[in-house]
Amino acid sequence: MNNLCKMPFLHKYVNVIDNSEKPCCIFQGKEPLLKVRESFLNNEKPEGCSECWRREDNNILSKRQYFNKRFENHDLNSGIKTFDLRLGKTCNLKCVMCGPHLSSKWQEDIDIFKKYINTKIDNPKQELIDLNFNDCLEIYFAGGEPFYMNEVYTCLKKMSFNQFNLQNTKIRINTNAIINSNNKILKILRKFNKIEITVSVEGYDKVNEYIRYPSNWNEFLDGVKLLYDMSDRPKTIDEIFNCDKSFAFNITVSSLNLLKVFDLFDWCDRNNYVYVANFVEEPRLLNINSLQPKIIDKFYKKHEEFKYRFNHLNDIAQYVNDNYKYDENLNKQMESYLLALDIKRNTDRNILYE
Numbered sequence: 001m002n003n004l005c006k007m008p009f010l011h012k013y014v015n016v017i018d019n020s021e022k023p024c025c026i027f028q029g030k031e032p033l034l035k036v037r038e039s040f041l042n043n044e045k046p047e048g049c050s051e052c053w054r055r056e057d058n059n060i061l062s063k064r065q066y067f068n069k070r071f072e073n074h075d076l077n078s079g080i081k082t083f084d085l086r087l088g089k090t091c092n093l094k095c096v097m098c099g100p101h102l103s104s105k106w107q108e109d110i111d112i113f114k115k116y117i118n119t120k121i122d123n124p125k126q127e128l129i130d131l132n133f134n135d136c137l138e139i140y141f142a143g144g145e146p147f148y149m150n151e152v153y154t155c156l157k158k159m160s161f162n163q164f165n166l167q168n169t170k171i172r173i174n175t176n177a178i179i180n181s182n183n184k185i186l187k188i189l190r191k192f193n194k195i196e197i198t199v200s201v202e203g204y205d206k207v208n209e210y211i212r213y214p215s216n217w218n219e220f221l222d223g224v225k226l227l228y229d230m231s232d233r234p235k236t237i238d239e240i241f242n243c244d245k246s247f248a249f250n251i252t253v254s255s256l257n258l259l260k261v262f263d264l265f266d267w268c269d270r271n272n273y274v275y276v277a278n279f280v281e282e283p284r285l286l287n288i289n290s291l292q293p294k295i296i297d298k299f300y301k302k303h304e305e306f307k308y309r310f311n312h313l314n315d316i317a318q319y320v321n322d323n324y325k326y327d328e329n330l331n332k333q334m335e336s337y338l339l340a341l342d343i344k345r346n347t348d349r350n351i352l353y354e
Contacts, residue, residue: 002043003040003043003044003045004040004041004043004068005023005040005049005052005064005067005068006067006068006071006074006076007023007024007063007064007067008023008024008033008036008037008040009037009076009077009078010067010071010074010076010078010079010080010081010082011023011024011067011080011081011082011083011084012080012082012083012084012131013025013083013084013086014083014084014085014086014087014131015086016086016087016088016151017086017088017089017101017102018120021033022048023036023048023049024063024084025084025142026051026052026063027048027049028048028049028050028051028281029046029047029048029049029050030048031046031047031048036048036049049064051063052064052065054322055315058315058318058322060312060315060318061312079135080132080136081135081136081137081138082136082137082138082139082140083131083133083136083138083139083140084140084142085131085139085140085141085142085152085155086142086143086144087141087143087144087149087151087152087155088143088144088149088151089101089102089103089104089143089144090104090143090144090145090148090149090150091103091104091105091106091143091144091145091148092105092145092148092176092178093105093145093176093178093212093213093214093215094106094108094109094213094214095176095202095211095212095213096210096211096212096213096256096286096338096341097202097211097252097254097256097280097283097286099113099117099119099121099283100113100121101119101120101121102143102144103143103144103145104144109341109344109345112337112340112341112344115340116285116333116336116337116340117283117285117337119282119283131155133155133158133159133162133165133169134162134164134165135164136165136169137168137169137170138169138170138172139155139159139169139170139171139172140172140173140174141155141171141172141173141174142174143174145175145176145178146173146174146175146185147173147175147179147183147185147186148185149185152173152185153184153185153188156171156185156188156189156192157188159171159192160188160191160192165192166191166192166193167193168193168194169192169194170194170195170196171189171192171194171195171196172195172196172198173189173195173196173197173198174198174199174200174250175197175198175199175200175223175227176199176200176212176215176220176223177199177200177201177220177223177224177227178215178216178219178220178223179223179226179227180222180223180226181226186226189230190230193244194244194245195230195231195244195245195246196245196246196247197227197228197230197231197246197247197248198247198248198249198250199223199224199227199247199248199249199250200212200249200250200251200252201220201249201250201251201264202251202252202254202256202257202264203256203257203260203261203263203264204260204263204264204266204267205217206351207257207260207263207264207351207352208220208264210256210347210348210349210351210352211256211257211352213345213347214345227247228247228273230245230247231243231245231246231247232244232245232246232247233247234246234247234248234274235272235274236274237274237310237312239274240274247273247274248273248274248275248276249268249273249274249275249276250275250276250277250278251264251275251276251277251278252277252278252279252280253277253278253279253280253288253316253319254279254280254286254287254288255280255285255286255287255288255290255291255334256286256352257352258288258291258295258296258299258320259295259298259299259302259352259353260352261277261316262302262303262306265306265308265309265313269309274310275310275313276310276312276313277313277315277316279316279319279323284330285330285333285334285337286334286337287330288320288323288324289323289324289325289326289327289330290327290330290331290333290334291324291326291331292326292331293326295353296320296324296326299317299320300317300320303316303317
């Protein structure tokens with residue numbers, strides 16, 4: 001079965017905000033989980049898995065391929081081995097591409113969000129069910145901001161009394177790194193033998209401060225140092241996959257940072273950090289189709305001049321080539337949205353396109 005993905009069989013995605021159930025976090029379809037499993041058993045390609053097929057068509061390692069490789073020795077009846085837990089939306093930032101559906105801090109600007117973006121805003125409806133982590137090999141926490149979520153602390157506290165979890169379960173956390181050494185989750189995380197820290201960053205210095213508002217670059221650097229010093233300081237993708245305590249940056253590319261992302265790549269390269277990239281699809285007014293063609297032309301010029309340290313980042317240009325189609329209405333919506341945020345936050349969107 002060449003099309004098989006093991007994630008629907010060995011992985012559990014839990015989102016208490018919208019109570020959704022799907023095979024993985026990047027699944028974009030409406031097929032129920034059982035239907036997705038059936039499709040894979042019939043060697044079919046579920047429509048909701050389009051992002052993996054797109055990457056594979058471009059010879060880029062997909063989430064499906066990575067997961068299958070890691071669990072090649074586990075059959076489909078092995079039980080749940082990995083969890084993806086979205087346990088709430090407590091957050092200390094209100095990033096421009098986010099919203100009150102994922103960040104509690106965004107409640108301060110909810111009037112602007114509701115005016116310009118048509119996204120359902122749910123509040124967590126259920127308490128975390130009693131999940132069994134006893135023989136779990138990996139748990140991924142996202143938010144919100146996991147380092148500020150009591151639900152994450154409760155899970156880690158529970159696992160800290162289990163020797164199997166302490167020694168064998170990899171704790172994966174996606175964070176904005178605005179933390180200090182007194183953070184209670186940071187302290188308990190140090191007890192685990194296997195950790196994977198992924199820091200979200202969207203720009204260098206002032207650009208990141210604008211997008212990940214109201215973060216401060218120097219505070220961000222302090223948090224990065226705390227987390228990086230906990231890791232094995234991997235320098236390559238291979239080292240990321242093979243070390244016990246990994247650290248990497250994740251960069252979300254959107255209309256906000258397409259032109260400025262190369263400054264961030266350069267900063268990461270100068271510090272020997274490993275980094276990967278993905279793309280904003282929603283809200284639509286912040287995806288690349290809201291950018292005028294002259295901005296895309298500038299991007300391609302920078303792309304041609306930049307010397308990539310990691311080959312997989314060429315996928316950014318491939319993505320733009322495959323997906324860009326200028327939408328003037330989206331451009332107008334984006335301009336109005338950013339202007340409204342600038343007035344409310346006393347910021348200046350022009351920093352993104354200088």
